[in-house]
Amino acid sequence: MFSLYMDESMWVICMIYFNRIKTDKLRIWGGYKMKTIMYTLFLILAAGLAGCGNPVVDDSAASNGVLTLPEDEQEEAVYTLDGEWKFYWQRLMLPSEVSGSGADPLYVQTPSGWSDTQTESGPLPNKGYGTYHLEIELPELLTDDTAGIYIPEIATAYTLWVDQKVVAENGTPGVSRSSTRPDHHPQAAYFKPESDTIDLVLHVSEFHQRKSGWWDSFYIGSAENIQSMRDQNTTREVFLVVSLLVMGLYHLGIFVLRPSDTAPLFFGGLCLAVAARTLLLGEVLFLRFFSGIPWEWTLKFEYWAPCLGIVCAILFIYTQYHRDMNIWIRNSFLTLFSLMAFIILVTPARIFTEGMIFLQSTAVLALVYINIVLWTALCRGRRGSRAHAGAMLILLAFVVNDVLHYNHIINTGETVSIGVFSYLFAQSFIMASRFTNALTHSRQLSDRLEKANQTLEEKVELRTRKLTETNQELEKANQRLERMYRARQELMSNISHELGTPMTSIQGYIKGMLDGVIDRGDPAYLQLVYNKTLLLQKITDDLRELAKLESGGITYTFEERNMRDYVETIYFVYKEEIERKGILFTWEDHLPPERNGVVSIDPIRMEQVLSNLLLNAKKFTPSGGTVTLIVQEQEDRHSIMTGVRDDGPGIEGEELPNVFKRFFKGGANVVKSEEGVGLGLAISAEIVRSHGGEVGVESRKGEGSLFYFSLPVFPVNKNDS
Known part of the structure; x- marks a missing residue:
């Protein structure tokens, strides 16, 4: 048991280091194989540190109040004092009175509370006092050397004699609540x-909480071995607490830098709650830093830590899998644990400790529900749910073990740290992976854009040379020229139609200045004229772009991409820009887990389409509304639909057929503060058609809009990819 803390501490340090070095180099070195090697090294290192340096423990058991310790040939043994001790109920007898008292003792099994002892009138009550007595036959090694005894936490006050000499005290035992001063910590x-x-x-007395006696073992051995054991315990717990604090403060720092993402806040809170709980268990390091804190307040802190930890765990899971968690169940658990924390604050230990069974049971139920949420997410193919569900299942098993241990049903020692660190390691890795993947995808897109700009001239020259090599390419060139001619004619027609209004406005302002109706130096009218020239430039640029698309003058670089991963990357790229307006930007993945969703696209041009749809949704969605990016499989299972849904004013039914036509601006949907030319959706439609896809819109007046496009998918299963 004493070796477990080092094991989990090493997991934390390794995790922090691994998260910092996990960059594109690992991808170059081999991706999955490299991570497998790293995990293996971590396991070997942690297992090696966990198993070294601990003294040998001989678990000989006492019988009828007598314990005979065997000889230790290696001179390294530390013995437990478990077994049957003599016990004199409701009597505080001095050492000189025990042997000659003639009183009949009870024989109690240790470690346990005396309330587990059965008498003719039933089990002993929790509240009371008594005298324990044990005779120990020492091995020769201990008779020739200074010996040491490790005393665990004993509820709630005691005095220990060895051969009629007081060697240890904790609090002041008494025969009533008023005469007892409570305190308990190992020494x-x-x-x-x-x-x-x-x-x-x-001598032991208990009048202040629900537990009596002790629930961890006494140890005896040479002074050197006992001190070594305590030093190891303290070192491991300090190492564990420091690791937890580093993790907690690191994630709280992430939240401070990016407060829109609350997941690091709740994860950091969970780490700090576990650190606080660790300070109050084992060697109770908390008292070494804050020795003046009253006993009852340290007990309140010990009970508060699980409440805070579970609240943070529930909220953290909700930030990761809110679509899989029932909001009413979540709020019920949060209310219960908040109420428990309040009761702990305002009631004395003898009252709130009686609710420990309820707290433990509710904690187990909360963890069971979290496991249900995670397994639901796993079945729905949520990212990271596999590691998350596995770690949480391990945590639940160890929590149940600790509940049974602290209620004296089993005696395995405190083991929840193993489950907690398995869980924390998995979550830190998942969060670091998500951040790294988002940054990596963003950097890859930026690199591709830069590369495309640098090589554009070379690609044009290469395509021109190929046009002259075959008659087929010449024929395609002729067709393209014909389309360009038609597009040019249509461009001129559109220019004459759309440029009329701003040109008329400009002419009117200038004519007024010439006639003296308007002051030629009036900056307001000069600004109006300037704004109209900017509108003319915007119309001209958009028309030129649309003409190139329709005439085939744009070169596409098609690549096979997983549409789920591609759209999720776009979501992280535009998330901050959209939410800056006060809009909630969400992402919904409705693709079946077994579908890989591979499509052939030009990533840059397809980002232009998604950017147009997202920024339109941002324009028409008021602050406090929601914009949702969606990807799902079409009913025919041969194409994938990607859409953007907003909470805007919606579109009239008679206007829907004209949405993707040139210069269409609608009636009620015009945003007065943001003037447009009505070509963005037409350009997006041309790009999607060039990919062999279709565009569409669904909207009702006052109910928002859904703009979407569908692309053909390769008929490849996930297992074949």
Whole structure:
């Protein structure tokens, strides 16, 4: 048990280091194989550190109040004092009175509470006091050296004699609540045995909480071995707490830098809650830093930590899988644990500790529900749900173990740290992977855009040379010229139609200045004229772009892409820009997990389409509304639909057929503060048609709009990819 803390601490340090170095170099080195090697090295290192340096523990059991310890040939043994101790209920007997009292003792099994002891009138009550007595026959090694005893937490006050000498005290035991001063934390006592047999007499009283006796083992051995064991315990717990604090503060720092993402906030809170709980268990390091804190407040802190930790865990899971968690169940758990924290704050220990069973049961139920949410997410193919669900299942198993241990049903020691760190390691890795993938995809897109700009002239020259090599290419060139001619004619027609209004406005302002109706130096009218020239330039640029698309003058670079991953990357690229307006930007993946969703696209041009749809949705959605990016499989299973849904004013039914036509601006949907020319959707439609896809829109007046396009998908299963 004492070796477990080092194991989990090493997981934390390795995780932090791995998250920092996990960059594109790992992808170059081999991706999956490299991560497998790293995991294997972590396991070997952690297992090696967990198993070294611990003293040998001999678990000989006492019988009828007598314990005979065997000889230790290696001189490294640390013995437990578990087994049957003599117990005198409701009597605080001095060591000189125990042997000659003539009283009949009870025999209690340790470690446990005396409430587990059955008498003729039933089990003993939790509240009360008594005297424990154990005779120990020492091995020769301990009779020749200074010996040490490791004393665990004993509820709630005690005095320990060895051979009629007081060697350790914790609080002040008494025969009533008023005469007892509570305190409990582990400590070590050292003494020089006077013979090969020693007598341990222990006064214990409990009137302040629900537990009695002790639930971890006493240890005895040489002073050097006992001190070494305590030093190892302290070192591991300090290492564990520091690791948790680093993790917690690191993720809180991420939240401070990017407050729109609350997942690091709740994850950091969970790490700090576990760190606080670790400070209050084991060697109770909390008292070494804050020795003046009253006993009852340290107990309140110990009970608060699980409440805070589970609240943070529920909220963290909700940020990751909100579509899979029921909001009413979530709020019910949050209310329950908040109420428990309040009760702990305002009631004394003798009251709130009685609710420990309820707190533990509710915690187990919360973790069971979290497991249900994670397995639901796993079945729906959510990203990262496999590692998440596996780690949470391990955590649940260890929580159940600790509930049984602290209720004296089993005696395995505190083990929840193993499950907690398995869970925290998995979550840190998942979060780091998501951040890294988003940055990597963004950087890849930027690199491709830059490369495309640098090589554009070379590609044009290459395509021109190919046109002259075959009659087929010449024929295609003739067809393209014909389309360009038609597009030019249509361009001139559109120019004469659309440029009339701004040109008329400009002429009117200038004529007014010439006639003296308008002051020639009036900056307001000069600004109006300038704005109209900007509108003319925007119309001309968009018409030129549309003409190139329709005439085939744009070169596409098609690549096979997984549409789910591509659209998710676009979501992270535009998330901050859209949410800056106060809009909630969400992402919905409705593709079946078994579908890979591979399509052939030009990533740059397809981003132009998605950017147009997203920025239109942002323009028409008021602050406080929602914009959703959607990807799903069409009913025919041969194409994938990608859409953008907004909370805008919607579109009249008679206007829907004209949405993707040139210069269409609609009636009620015009945003007065943002003037447009009505060519963006027409350009997007041409790009989608060039990919062999279709565009569409669904909208009702006052109910928002859904603009979407569909692309043909390659008929390849995920297992074949």
